[in-house]
Amino acid sequence: MQRFRETASTLKSNLEVQTTAVEPRRIPYLRTPAASEAPQTETPTNDWIEQAVAEGDAEELPQLEEAALKNNHQALEALAFFADQDQAAALTRVWRSQSLTPSNQVDATRYLAATMEVNPNAEQLLHSLATDPNTDLRTLYAAADGLADPSFPLSFDPDVPLAVPPHFKPDYSARLRMLDGLRSAVTDENFRVHADQARMELQARWADSNPTGQ
Secondary structure (H helix, E strand, O other): OHHHHHHHHHHHHHHHHHHHHOOOOOOOOOOOOOOOOOOOOOOOOOHHHHHHHHOOOHHHHHHHHHHHHOOOHHHHHHHHHOHHHHOOHHHHHHHHOOOOOHHHHHHHHHHHHHOHHHOOOHHHHHHHHHHOOOOOHHHHHHHHHHHHOOOOOOOOOOOOOOOOOOOOOOOHHHHHHHHHHHHHHOOOHHHHHHHHHHHHHHHHHHHHHOOOOO
16 A cells, blocks of 8 residues: 555656646747738839949939939949949939938048049039038048049848949049048148048059059
8 A cells, every 4th residue: 555655646746747747839920911901012123223233224314313312222332333324313412412321421422523524513522512511521522532533332142243443543632632622621630631541542552553664
């Protein structure tokens, strides 16, 4: 009888341990939309932008401009990429639109300066930027960077074949003049230091482009 009681007690204890061990895991709550909610649409891809750039299809400029105005950054890059096809007109309109986010406005300023050779209004636009007391200093830094380097980074798929910018012959002399103009128009000392560094970079790039000195 004593052995029977011990056996029953052991079985009961084992059953309690097993019950505890197999306690079901909590499944995270996944909210399902109510019937009255509109389904969320997927973010459109930028494949068409990459294709237009890869194929050099400047006929897509109106659509690219529309997308850039909605702060599609790759569309903004594409406008800079095609700047030599329309004298940077679309890029300039977007830059002037006041529709861009602050970060995209900074990048657009860099692209505007980087493509100055094909933009007949570039010097006037950059000068007005430098003399406006309300100009965000970040845009002035971007302008100096664009003048120092006529190429600019692209965020497209590295497997997409692209003709890397610039697509024109840089006018290093004009770039130096414009950079000096920015420096003299802006009193911020930190910017002036940055402009001096940009000037040295530009001079080095000019020397590298003409190693024979001809």
